[in-house]
Amino acid sequence: MEQRYLGNSGLKISSLILGNWLTHGNQIEDKTAEKCIKTALENGIYTFDTADVYANGAAEKVLGKALKDEDRRDLVIMTKVYWPVHIFGPNDCGLSRKHIMEAAEASLRRLRTDYIDVYQAHRFDYETPLEETMLAFSDLVRSGKVLYIGVSEWYPDQIRAAAGLAREMRVPLISNQAEYSMLWRTVEDGVIDACEENGMAHLCFSPLTQGVLTGKYRPGVAPKQKTRAASKTAGQFIRDRWMRDDLLQAVQGLRTIAEKAGCKLNELALAWLLSRRNVAGIIFGASKPSQVEENLKALDVRLDEDVFGAIDAVLGDFIVRHQPEDRPKSPTSRPTM
Numbered sequence: 001m002e003q004r005y006l007g008n009s010g011l012k013i014s015s016l017i018l019g020n021w022l023t024h025g026n027q028i029e030d031k032t033a034e035k036c037i038k039t040a041l042e043n044g045i046y047t048f049d050t051a052d053v054y055a056n057g058a059a060e061k062v063l064g065k066a067l068k069d070e071d072r073r074d075l076v077i078m079t080k081v082y083w084p085v086h087i088f089g090p091n092d093c094g095l096s097r098k099h100i101m102e103a104a105e106a107s108l109r110r111l112r113t114d115y116i117d118v119y120q121a122h123r124f125d126y127e128t129p130l131e132e133t134m135l136a137f138s139d140l141v142r143s144g145k146v147l148y149i150g151v152s153e154w155y156p157d158q159i160r161a162a163a164g165l166a167r168e169m170r171v172p173l174i175s176n177q178a179e180y181s182m183l184w185r186t187v188e189d190g191v192i193d194a195c196e197e198n199g200m201a202h203l204c205f206s207p208l209t210q211g212v213l214t215g216k217y218r219p220g221v222a223p224k225q226k227t228r229a230a231s232k233t234a235g236q237f238i239r240d241r242w243m244r245d246d247l248l249q250a251v252q253g254l255r256t257i258a259e260k261a262g263c264k265l266n267e268l269a270l271a272w273l274l275s276r277r278n279v280a281g282i283i284f285g286a287s288k289p290s291q292v293e294e295n296l297k298a299l300d301v302r303l304d305e306d307v308f309g310a311i312d313a314v315l316g317d318f319i320v321r322h323q324p325e326d327r328p329k330s331p332t333s334r335p336t337m
Helices: 030-042 054-067 097-111 130-143 156-169 191-197 235-241 245-252 254-260 265-274 289-300 305-318
Strands: 003-005 012-014 016-019 047-049 076-081 116-121 146-152 173-179 201-205 279-284
Touching: 003 279, 012 016, 012 279, 016 030, 016 289, 030 054, 030 289, 054 076, 054 097, 076 097, 097 116, 097 130, 116 130, 116 173, 130 146, 130 156, 146 156, 156 173, 156 191, 173 191, 191 201, 245 254, 245 305, 254 265, 254 305, 265 279, 265 289, 265 305
Parallel strands: 016 047, 016 279, 047 076, 076 116, 116 146, 146 173, 173 201, 201 279
Antiparallel strands: 003 012
């Protein structure tokens, strides 16, 4: 397993990270989830990403149960705070000191651990002074309950402001977790620059664009049952944004590039992302152990320089390079009942 430093820190993570958004505690049974986690461990993946909001806390519980007998020193566990869990009151959301402190304690209980390696602000909170948020995080670091802090889906100016406060408070802000794939490249529009200026690296989620870049969704063919795009709830976003015949046809055009590189489409997508500037780790999900093993093959793929241009030519205008106005990185106000 390849290891990479997370930002300008001494923390080494596995370059492939098992995440459990939409899967653990939700789409798959707990026993299957545990098998996926064990398969990851057996193959050198020791970094795991979750969030308190995933399956309303159930995802953290599944991860904590599966890892309870492992040597904690050998693991890197990352989770997040911002969104509400269960039915919530006026302070059960956002990045206020009250919510951060209470959410951290709840995550520690669910994860069955004494500390969180990387605690991430799941979105930016426009309703809380950034100083309050950063002070709460710094207090968690000084208490030993959190080792490093990170953010997720923040704009460049927000990252720079947080990094400035982190330096003043002398706490390690080392990462930004963001959606990043061959089709979705909005972090290349200033976000990566802000991170590099401040010693932060990227943790990338949705590297396969919700399965679209595996090529399993074909133009003119309805998604197969039990696939994410077929889901009445989770699949709605995929269908609205990605299930267009012309786009799916372009993705099929990547098969020739993958064949020349001696790999499959999912391996091509992951290898492409591992080669990008400022990327420390790729977070992927798995609904069965074999998917973990399939994604591991990307580590053996080496892409020639001309492959990158060929990918861009095939995907063309379907590549999203700037954050769409109808999809801001963070909500402008906290979710309410």
